[in-house]
Amino acid sequence: MTASTPENTQRRMVLARAAAFAALATPLGSTALAQARPPAKVAKLAGTLRIVIPANAGGGWDQTGRALGAALVGAGAVDQVEYENVGGKGGTIGLARYAEKYAGDPNTLLMGGMVMVGAVALQKPAVDLTHIQPIARLTSDYLVAAVPASSSIRSAKDLVAAMKADLPALPVAGGSAGGVDHIYAGVLARAAKANPETLVYRPFAGGNEVVDALVTGKAALGLSGYSEFSEAIAAGKLRAIGVSARRSVFGLPAFREQGIDAVMANWRGVFTGKGVSAARLAEMVAAVEAATAHESWVRTLKTNKWEASWLTGKDLTEFMELDLTTARVMVYLLKLKA
Incomplete structure (x- = not known):
């Protein structure tokens, strides 16, 4: 029997968290739950809505953000959507720009997800996830x-x-x-x-x-x-x-x-500024939920072969806290460098 040492204990904790990370990243059953939601009725969120996409055009966040914007228009939540692409460093440049310009803006959303979580874990930027609040997790890929x-x-x-x-x-x-x-x-x-x-x-x-x-x-x-x-x-x-x-x-x-045990999934979601009120956040959640029931969004999921992965509220906050913790562990375990 191997003696227990602080080093062995730390290694077991790291490996356990790494296993949790892989399980966390695999949205088993999420599609069925999302598809079971009835279409939501929603009041007008804004005339013009802005969506900040912290990546260059053509990537996953860009595709998701523009699909969400089209669905919000289709669901009647907004009249039109403007898009602002701010790419670089796993979304942390766009995150900093968003926190600086739109922290209290009730009509500007931010796209994000697991890539941003990992980038924050690796880079330890001055502006991190504490500067925004989640609206909903949307997809897994x-x-x-x-x-x-x-x-x-x-x-x-x-x-x-x-x-x-x-x-x-x-x-x-x-x-x-x-x-x-x-x-x-x-x-x-x-x-x-x-x-x-x-x-x-x-x-x-x-x-x-x-x-x-x-x-x-x-x-x-x-x-x-x-x-x-x-x-x-x-x-x-x-x-x-x-x-x-x-x-x-x-x-x-x-x-x-x-024969290669390497399971992982990427998730994407939408956020708002830390200065946005709880009442406005609730309106945003309702509008985004209605958008994800719109035919244009459902069609985009099918075309891109994304899994619907709806999550919001306390469950999403706890999910992101664990996601960040396990991403930090994986950065350490895999010796990743910025």
């Missing part, structure tokens, strides 16, 4: 690992072998440092029994840039949501190796089904 069509890597087994043999020779492209793509790259490296500290991770502001990095040879492996890779995969520019779900989705094999 699994990660796809893809390689250029010319790559010799054709399966999860090939990927693990390549990572184990020479991890630095396999630069990985994904979203911002500390985000879900970065964390998942570390998870794959550990699954391959490679040293995550030697991981070469190249962050980009959007999925289009990740595709370009793969096609031009700037990266050997890319990680992103299916909606950001689907066109390049269909065009034969990229080859999908695996997906981070528990079972096959998008017509792609899950890493777990290929």
Whole structure:
């Protein structure tokens, strides 16, 4: 029997929290719950609403924010929506800009999610999640690992072998440092029994840039949501190796089904400023709920193969607190660097 030491105890706690992180990131049953909600009736939220998207155009947050805006208009909650893209550093630049300009603005929303949580855990910025308050978690999306069509890597087994043999020779492209793509790259490296500290991770502001990095040879492996890779995969520019779900989705094999225990999901949500009143927050929740029942939103979920993952109120606050704690643990465990 191994003696209990402070080091062993700390390691067990880290591993337990890491396991909790993986379970937390997998929204089992969320789709059925969301689809069971009846369409909500909502009063007019504003004539013109602004949505700040802390990422460049074309990525997951941008797609989600613009789909939400269209659904809010369709549901009658607003007349029109203006969009403001402020990309960089996993959403923390946009977060700081939002907190500075719109902290008390009742007509300006902020997109965010797990990528921002991870970026805050890694970067420890002066403006963090305490400067905003959540309205609702909206979607969950699994990660796809893809390689250029010319790559010799054709399966999860090939990927693990390549990572184990020479991890630095396999630069990985994904979203911002500390985000879900970065964390998942570390998870794959550990699954391959490679040293995550030697991981070469190249962050980009959007999925289009990740595709370009793969096609031009700037990266050997890319990680992103299916909606950001689907066109390049269909065009034969990229080859999908695996997906981070528990079972096959998008017509792609899950890493777990290929013998690699690497399950994770990304979530996206919408927030408001810390200075917005509780009464106005309740109106925002009602408006967003009505939008997620609108046909345009449901159609977007289907097109992008996102899972509905509705969560709000105290449950969402507690979810985010655990998410941030476990992201910090994963940054430590995987030795990730900003």
